[in-house]
Amino acid sequence: MHFKTSFGFIILLLTVLSCQHKPIEAQEVAIIPQPNSINISKSVFVLNRATSINSEDTFKISSDFLKSYLESGGIEVNSGNDITFIVDKNLGKEAYSLNISEDKIEIKASTDQGAFYAVQTLRQLLPVEFESGSFEGSQVNIPALVIEDAPQFTYRGMHLDVSRHMFSVDFIKKYIDAIAMLKMNTFHWHLTDDQGWRIEIKKYPKLQEIAAYRDGTLVGHYSDQPHQFDGKKYGGYYTQEEVKEVVAYAKERFVTVIPEIEMPGHAQAAIAAYPELGCTGEQVKVAQKWGVFEDIYCPNQKTFAFLEDVLDEVLELFPSEFIHIGGDEAPKTRWKNCAHCQALIKSEGLKDEHELQSYFITKMEKYLNSKGRQIIGWDEILEGGLAPNATVMSWRGTSGAVEAAKSGHNVVMTPTSHCYFDYYQSDGEDEPLAIGGFLPLEKVYGFNPIPEELTKEEQKYVLGAQGNIWTEYIPIEDHLEYMAFPRMLAMSEVVWSNPENKNYKDFVSRLEHFHKRLDILDINYANHLYEIEGDLVSEDGKAFFEFKTLTEGKTIRYTLDGTEPNLESEIYTERIPITKSTKLNAAVFNSEKQLGKTFTQEMVFHKAVGAKITINKEPHKSYSGSGVEGLINGISGSDSRYGDKEWLGFWGDDIEITIDLGEEKEINTIETRFYNGNGQWIYAPREIVIEYLLQDGMSFTDKHNLKKSNDKIIEFDCKLIKIEDLEIKVEKIILKIPNFGTIPEGKQGAGNKAWTFIDEIIVN
Template sequence: MKIAYWILAASFTLLSCGEGHNDGMKDYGIIPMPNGIVPEQGKYILQGEKTVAVSSEELSMKVFQYFENALKNTSVTLKRVSLTEQADISFLINDTLPDEAYTLEVSSHNIKISSNASAAGLFYGVQSLLQLMPSEIYDTQQKYESNIEIPAVNITDAPRFPYRGAMMDVGRNFLPKEEVLKFLDLMAMYKLNKFHFHLTDDQGWRIEIKKYPKLTEIGSHRKQTQVGHCDYYYPRRFDGKEKEGYYTQDEIREIVKYASDRFITVIPEIEMPGHASAALASYPELSCGLGKTYVVRDYFDVFDEVYCPKEGTFDFLEGVLTEVIDLFPSHYIHIGGDECPKKAWKKCDHCQALMKREGLKDEESLQSWFIHRIEQFVNSKGRDIIGWDEILEGGLAPNATVMSWRGEEGGIEAARQKHKVIMTPGDKCYIDHYQESPEFAPLAIGGFLPLDSVYTYNPLPVELTPEEQAYIIGTQANVWGEYIQTPEYFEYMAFPRLLAMSEVQWTQPENKNLSSFVRRLDGEFKRLDYCGVNACRNFYEVNLTGAWNDSRHVYEVTLKTFCPDTEIYYTINDSVVSSSSNLYKAPVSLSEDATVYAAVYRDGKPLGRITHKGFAMNKATGNPYECVPPPVAEKVNEGIGLTDGIPGYTRDLRRWVIFRGDTVRITVDLGKAVPVNRVAFAFLWRPFDTLWPASKLSVSVSTDSKTFTSVGSKEYSYDFTPTEATRFPVSYSFPEVTARYICLELLNGGLCPEGYYHAGQQSRLAIDEIEFY
């Protein structure tokens, strides 16, 4: 194949040098970026025995013990002296500082950290101090014997938000206590202070409740787990391996204490009224009945079986919450409230009678009534509830805090109603989504949330007034666990994106700077390595995108890496990339089908894997098109979906353009009349998503976009039984015509057939990529 490409005259530099206003702080390498930092001359040498002046108050002592432990792999020993004595390092109390704020002064003579008596600021000052030290002090394999040199600096710092959270979902897949503790350690390093522990779900109940032993005897086991993606295989595949796990109350106490020693509050989540399969499998009498057998679920979906709002259920939930409240000192108790189908309640005599008695107009109001009642109980114990944004439906409980996950709308609405809000919109905060091209990534739930999209998130919506914005107490990264079966994979999804989130949570927007962040992160990977964290390495790889450049009339492939101070080398249709390949300076133009391979280098050495992407060039590429009806989903990130030069593949639904309706007409404007004799495109078959191929294709052409002439049509009947998501390529030839406008009319494939998901529902079409030859 002949390849035509050239490098555009380079009149701009490839990588910005990161000359942000806070770039002068790059040498300090602190994540999250402190809000006030003044470089000073000189350095402090930490070696041998040092005195630390610290108050004997419990909170200050906690910080001292943490600090002492953090230096255990070094030759430094710390001797505690009273606050009145002169010391090498002083932990001072200054009650004029707000909660969690601190000052850190490092000079060549001594080190002083100050905070108010809550000592959280002391703890964060210690974290910043530790980040000023070489990351080798974290190397557990080898003792750090050298002097520890700490650059002189004055830091005045305080967090942007009081709520800085991360969620771990152990309901779907249990993770061992050791991984929970390790994660708490890592959260603490980046100054997060709320650990949202998602303890119950359809696939498992993970906390011992003494009053209801069957919750763990039955609810913490499942017989197997689906293989692969929830909507990928038909029928579902299973691994046949039993899975189980829960935390005893002693282990929970240990986790809570460990977190508290790191100034982290553990917020437990007990899901209700939905996501209750594991509880209902243990105690079926809590359901609406309806003759069902309840099981701990072995695949991932939203299930119709939910708690029935009867007195026995409330007795049960109050019994569970009483033990939970005793175990967790957290002011907040998360009660879920999301994804609760109303099917069972609609059929249940008790539920219908209850609605009548309470004057509830629909099942949404019944859910609201349910949450109100639970809130009253939790409030009676001196605590407040958090719920997912569905708790807005049917009316918010009076003191509820809303966790906004289906975008920011729920959070905006709750703030306007003067309720506290934690922003966790899926497209910015769900770090179980893909962070790199799904073509290379290990299986994730879907979506696409790269490092920079997390970093640039601002949790205060501009729609809100400053008074309303004040109700947004913070933001949180969520690591849902459907596809996360091991600690290693949990870490892969959480890191390094959690570090980007820490800066969203801590650093004032005027102090955030992506190029400064990636520079600091580049150094921080070393510390993550010493801490044994299996972080994703996409940071050191090339991400390839392609798009039609309208002003230059060429198709351009752009190569980017997050890693600063590097070179990108690339090849075309050659999988061997080296430092003698093409050096990337500007977007690469393509005029024919090609696969581009690329890798990141520094000082002549590769830093990460070779990545690649295929691009399809044809007469349609880059041309505009119109769809009637418009697509229901066109979730591409770059280019224009149907003609963007990037063919859709089965694993990534975002690449496909999805249509509903009996007939779809797609008219592509080729810009000028050209000879055409063939059209090619593909359908995606994914029955879980109601995606089925079309039943008929008709092609017509026009030179003026008004009068169309048919050039042929073809009916399709699919005699197939695929067992996994399948891409169906279609190629249709016709006698050559000259045309500017080409219209493809597609007849919908009809109802989803019996024996498949969603049988009897109207199917939808998913199409990509339209090609003309």
Template sequence: MKILKYFILLLLTFTQCTKKIEKPFQPSIIPLPNFQNITEGVFLLSNNTHITGNQELSVVIDYFESYLKTNLRISPNSLQKKTQILFSIDEEINNDEEYHLSITKNEIRIQSKTAKGAFYAVQSLIQLLPTKNDTKEIAIQCLEIKDKPEFAYRGMHLDVARHMFSVSFIKKYIDVIASLKYNTFHWHLTEDQGWRIEIKKYPKLQEIAAFRDETLIGHYNDQPQQFDGKKYGGYYTQEEIKEIVQYASERFIEIIPEIEMPGHSQAAIAAYPELGCTGEKVEVATKWGVFDEVYCPSETTFKFLEDVIDEVVELFPGKYIHIGGDETPKTKWKNSAFCQELIKEKDLKDENGLQSYFISRMEKYINSKGKQIIGWDEILEGGLAPNATIMSWRGNEGAITGAKEHHNVILTPLSHCYFDYYQSENENEPLAIGGFLPLKKVYSFNPIPEELTKEESKYVLGAQGNVWTEYMKTPEKVEYMAFPRAIALAEVLWSKPEHKNFEDFKNRLLQFQDRLTSKKVNFANHLYEVSGNLGRNEDNKLMYSLSSATKDAQIRYTLNGNNPTENSNVYTKPIDINETTTIKAASFKGQNQISNIHQNRINLHKAVGKNITLSVDPNESYNAGGKQALINGISGSNKRYGDKEWLGFFGDDVTITIDLDSITTINSIRTRFYNGNGQWIYAPKKLSIKFDDTEKQTFNINNDGLLVDFQAKLKNAKAKTIKIEIPNFGVIPKGRQGGGYRAWTFIDEILIE
């Protein structure tokens, strides 16, 4: 019997010693750590692993143990202490968010100054683990990491006023951004289209302001506009908000609530008409845009907003309250005898001064509650409130101005941080507001404007990605638009800029996307999507290049208009373009097509590839294709103006000069303009064309419709140089979206035939 027991014990020992251990994940951490050194060996995580640490770090230890049990079926903290994970406080670490992670064969040691730093160490450690587990031991690569963030403010935003999302989804959103080491959730709670936060003193906000009668169907620019006829709305109770705030705090996310003022307030005025300048009854807005209904700066309004703030500050323990301050039309104020008298009484310059008075007064009250305000960059107009932090969205200008005045600033420019823009040129992309912001451009973002000195740069707190939900009705659509662009921004904000490498990031992103899949996150996967570019080779011949973001797939293409298949041409080098051609291409793995079809028709007109100059540069947000996009033979999308073929100019007259190299016969000049008035975009009323030294000819433009075609028919005109002058439409009429501002001009391909 003793011999039998000995034999069984020996057999069990042999089995344990010879069983196969899964290979560890090779480190592909996002955001990229500041310092990382991979060493030999693996740490074996199992039920026999003992987890211990300082009491101050217990919330992080509990979080990590819960993650292991829930996701990997590992229940550590065994008394056997075969291996150990030790969390410890290191007082020599200066930054609250810094951590040191050391993994050896027998121990994982996490050192930090605070629980926040330990939490970020855990997020890196989790990325060294599989997403699921069926074994008793998990191998973790031995390494050493020393890491801390570049920027103190790392934010993601979500608009729940246009479309509302469940408490469970808000928690899921917080989970994902926390895993990326974001530390701020900007929660946009009030708008013209809905008020989403329970304010007990004002029940009509829940009864009236939280609901709209119907919602716009399709895009704002669709004509005629259509509506679904269905009542829509809801709000978060104060108990639900407390639950979400607590959930976020356990993941070291601070929530900044946004209560819009003085503009974007039509829903509140619908509930309480006395808050407006006329006292007339209005409805909660049913479509998107900027509305004239704004708070009147009366004592009634200030009392209402102060009461609202009283309840808000009790719900959100963080440092900031966001007060909006953007897109405030002054029409009601200009027509209000009360407002005009107030301007005189307070010795204000104009309505912009009145806005500054409004913001400053609310800032003083919010400061008295121990909070500070953040506002969009329009709060600069008329003079900045004393202690305000500026969130610069219309570009970098607001941040530059604010930092030079020694105000804290947060960068969130349209050009790099608006995740409601299209992220792909594919015609099958889901409906978006417009614009074009691919992953690579987000990754290229530098939150420190070049115009700032080293000293002024200290006022840049960080940056934020914005998710506006006019065209996002479902959680799945929010996830599709936010990720992976929010992943790229996370690395911009955390990692050292000198370590950034887009090719390396894409390789790490492939692994991170598996983690998103395991969490059932509906991310957009454009890494295999094919893009094309027309250029000239060393012999000055036109060539069309194809590429995709990853190198582990094969690109196949056709030139005859047919869809590519596994038997189509394999792309190995740029394609010669000698005539008008339709190219279709896609990525393949074996016989399987793994991307959407890229399609471009190259119209080989007389200006393709020639020299072109512009009197002004396009706006940074709408210059993806550069000036050559106007004569590269490729027309922009019929559905949207944000791809790299349309160029956008904000308020500028534009002169375009095309050099054809030699005297050329010209029978026609064609182009077209986008005319999406709802987004401040207007086709010009006229344009002028000049050939060489001849007098210019002026043509009127009928700017009806969303796409406005222009054609100048000529009779054997001859010229080497063509100069096209396109005057801006001018100031948008009052009462329309953007009324009082200069219009945008969007120009497509200029075809010379």
């Protein structure tokens, strides 16, 4: 690898001359995703109105794109050898070489697709005004350099759910443009679900008349009780002509569109149009709220004929190798009570309803295989046995991917912990409504799509990864872009760049500049680059607060009395001693003004802060927070975002936590909270047991119920337990927290182990 700058961040001396040849300020140019190798020289190539392009038919799409892009910036392109496209059969299908010297630019690739990615890199070496056609100069000095580049993974995708909320064809094209700009190659289009069927199927007109529309939509969050609805008819669908238009548009940018037609679950909209597709035959409505519904496809001949007919029309529209068939969150309640289903289980020698789902998926796979296509589905398709040729999209963590890869099946990684862009991305209370969770930019960037449990041989089955955007709480385009960007940029680097070239601090520096490109492309994005991270750390029984911010050349100013920081406030230079409960405010400043939002942290300085703490089970690696020490660091987690660094998450484990105070201390209260987001499979425990150890070896135990019955669970809140009036002297406190157990039928995640999330343990 050759890098002139740290981890390849390019500070290019790009001089733009106006029509009067007055120099405009030199600008930094960021390349995202990070190329494999960059070698920069001191000379420049002058791009001007005399610049010419030489390309053969092999590179028609990429050369036409470059010609159009330059001309939009006012650079008329002629035929000639200034910019030359060259066939190099030694390069891989998506690899390229970009060689810029003083007198020419050479783009080498073995395919038009590889050359297209070279053009996307060259695009980022030009002024951002080219994006809007607002560049007014006569020439651009581009630094001479050599870039050798190729992707790490073959599958580099972004997903979009249009069933919950629908978006225009123009916006879908804009979304595909962004995918292509970032050298991603797959658009996963989620077209059918309980809340709406979004693709025209001519043989079944009721899909357009009934399944495409719902009578109203949930207002607020699913957790808000009682549920309220707006009573407004909502819906629509993409005509087959519009679908063809989108697919053709994507093809011109080397983006493959994979349609998703959900089965056997998430089918209530289709069943609303054709009740005979369900097990009961009863009329249902297109769902108006979010969640998992019991009305799923009945595995009978009418259903299979319907789905084969639907897929026949889908295959005519989408040339993709993969067809996504969903396969997730299919409650088996209807099947258990269906005489036909039970008879089918018996006649086919199936073990249970899970194997019946495998039978269903395998039958559909055989049909698609007969048409020359392959199925891809969410990791629930593993249940009951995986269909022979299926590819698994692993969303419930990485265990599904590991199981599939070890069985020789291809895998696309998209776990909720790192790839669900409908989660909150900041702790700020002014963030737009989201489903829950917490997925900041840094966590996306740090994702490694290859599970550590896989051998080198098994790793070859990991095709890549994708970011997912589910739109229950995303009704408009600006909101969608805010959730997608800049996390999409981080994901592009996860799937393209070599791990040894990745560096988050460097990425942030490039991203700060890339914001200018997003601005001129009219892409709304979340800007959290000037936010502050803070941690309370313990050392020799003393507590200190540390700050850090991502962007360089900025100053952090803070207050300890709860007032807003300003240009006169204390400058942070070293960690701050904390000896009492404190409300700390801080912000990032330049020499003139505050740049980011104010960081606020309230610290409760209780008797367990700085104590020794141990736990019998490690938290899940996706939700490890600040480690076990974070449970007694004086800082409580978010009220609505269980994925922040203060909540610890455990999947199916019984937990035992020991707090060693170091000496006998008098305590009066113990309190903590458990997250209770049932829609995310998170359940507060039914009870906890607390054991108190005294210095003389004596002990006593209390058992505390958190609720009287399961029916009393309130979704998506925090269950608080507070033990008061203890008035005892103890040396150690042991908390025993049994897992809730298996998620009950009718709930999201039914049949899976529940998660336990625990917050700060406050001892006073």
